[in-house]
Amino acid sequence: MERLGIVGLPNAGKSTLFNALTGGDAVVAPHPFSTTESTVGIATVIDDRVERLGEMSKSKKLVFTGFETIDIAALVKGANTGQGMGNRFLGTLREVDALLFVLRAFVDENVPGDTDPADDLATLELELVVADLDLLTGLIERRRKASRTDKSLVTEVEGLEQVLPHLEQGTPLYKAGLSDDVLDIARRAFLLTAKPMIAVVNIGDDQIEDADALVAPFGGDAVAACVQLEMEASRLDPSERAELLEGLGLGEGVLPRVARSAYHLLGRRTFLTTGDKESRAWTFRAGAKAPECAGVIHSDLQRGFIRAEVIRWDELLTIGSWAKAKEVGKIRVEGKDYEVSDGDVMEIRFNV
Numbered sequence: 001m002e003r004l005g006i007v008g009l010p011n012a013g014k015s016t017l018f019n020a021l022t023g024g025d026a027v028v029a030p031h032p033f034s035t036t037e038s039t040v041g042i043a044t045v046i047d048d049r050v051e052r053l054g055e056m057s058k059s060k061k062l063v064f065t066g067f068e069t070i071d072i073a074a075l076v077k078g079a080n081t082g083q084g085m086g087n088r089f090l091g092t093l094r095e096v097d098a099l100l101f102v103l104r105a106f107v108d109e110n111v112p113g114d115t116d117p118a119d120d121l122a123t124l125e126l127e128l129v130v131a132d133l134d135l136l137t138g139l140i141e142r143r144r145k146a147s148r149t150d151k152s153l154v155t156e157v158e159g160l161e162q163v164l165p166h167l168e169q170g171t172p173l174y175k176a177g178l179s180d181d182v183l184d185i186a187r188r189a190f191l192l193t194a195k196p197m198i199a200v201v202n203i204g205d206d207q208i209e210d211a212d213a214l215v216a217p218f219g220g221d222a223v224a225a226c227v228q229l230e231m232e233a234s235r236l237d238p239s240e241r242a243e244l245l246e247g248l249g250l251g252e253g254v255l256p257r258v259a260r261s262a263y264h265l266l267g268r269r270t271f272l273t274t275g276d277k278e279s280r281a282w283t284f285r286a287g288a289k290a291p292e293c294a295g296v297i298h299s300d301l302q303r304g305f306i307r308a309e310v311i312r313w314d315e316l317l318t319i320g321s322w323a324k325a326k327e328v329g330k331i332r333v334e335g336k337d338y339e340v341s342d343g344d345v346m347e348i349r350f351n352v
Helices: 014-022 048-057 087-094 117-147 151-168 180-188 205-218 227-234 238-247 255-265 290-297 299-303 313-319 322-327
Strands: 003-008 039-045 061-063 065-071 098-104 197-202 223-225 268-274 278-285 305-312 332-334 344-350
Touching (some): 014 039, 014 197, 048 061, 048 268, 087 117, 151 180, 227 238, 278 290, 290 299, 305 313, 305 322, 313 322, 313 344
Parallel strands (some): 061 278, 268 344
Antiparallel strands (some): 039 065, 268 278, 305 332
16 A cells, blocks of 8 residues: 655644544644654545445445555754654655645644745755755765666666756755656655655635635645644534535535545556445556456456456446446456556456
8 A cells, every 4th residue: 555644844734634634643732743753544535436336336335445644743944964853754754655745824823833835845845855865975876886787777877867966956856857767766766855745735714715826836736725624524424524514615625635636646546346235446556457456356356367347437327337338338348458547447357
C-alpha cells in the first residue's frame, strides 16, 4: 500500500487533517510539536461509483479503497540541521511515496504561528531542498567513483548531475521541469522534492467564501479546506454529515476530494466489481494490464487468467444490470494485453 506523508509547520493543522482523513486520534493541541511521533492510519477513498453500483446490484456490502497516511511531526526552519524534531522526521519522509503539505491560512489568536500559506510553503520547500542537497552531495560523488568500474551506474550519475543545479538554486525538483526518467532516478535516490506533492490550504470557517482566491496561487491541484470543520463533520453519521455540509454550502465536503487527489497522486487507479454479495473498488497501479489487476483480487486469477469481461461503470448503470449488458452485447472481452482504465467494471475468467 502506498504511503502519503502529511507535512506542515507547527499548528498548521496537519494532525487535524490526518484525523479527518483516517478517523484517527492523533494529538491536536494549540502549541508546537504536539506530534512527537509519526502516526499511521488508513484513509478511505469514498467512491460514489461503488455506492451507485451497489444500489443497482442490491449489494449486501460496499468496499472502498484506501491508502496509508502518516502524520509526521512538524518541520521548522532549520529542520535539516536538527531544529525542532530535526533529521529524525526528514528520514521518515524519505520513506513515503508522496507528500501532502498543509499550509495555514486560518487566523486564531489562541493558536500561535504564522497565517501566510505562501510563507509556509516557502519554508517547507527550503528545508526539503537543503535536506536533498545534503544527501545528494555525498551520494553523487560515491556514484561517480563507482561508475568508473560499474558502467550500469552511468545513467544514474547523469540523471543526478542534471538534478544537482536545480537544488543548488533552491528549486524543488517537482518544480524543475525535469523529465520523468530523471525524476524517477531522483526518487530512487530518496530525494524528498522529487516526490509528487499536493497542497491543502487550511482556512477558517469565516474564509470559506474566499476559498478560491486563497488557494489560487498554489496551482490547480491545491485544495482549500476548513480542516477543523471537516474533521468535526467526519465524526458524524453519514446523514448528519451530509446535512451539515449541505447547510454550509459545501456539498460533499473537501475531504473526499483531498482523498481522491492524494490517491491519484500516488499513481493508484480503481477498477470495480459488482454483484449481490458486494460492490467493491479495487486498487491497481496506473498502466497495469488485465492479468495484474486480476491478481489484485487473488493470485489464482492472475496465474490462471483467460480473459476479462469489461464495461465502463457509467454505461453499466445506464443499461441497468450486468445480465442485460451481456444480453445486448455491451460487455467487451479483453485479453492479457488490455490496459485497464480507471472506472472499468470487470469480471475475470480464469482456470487454475
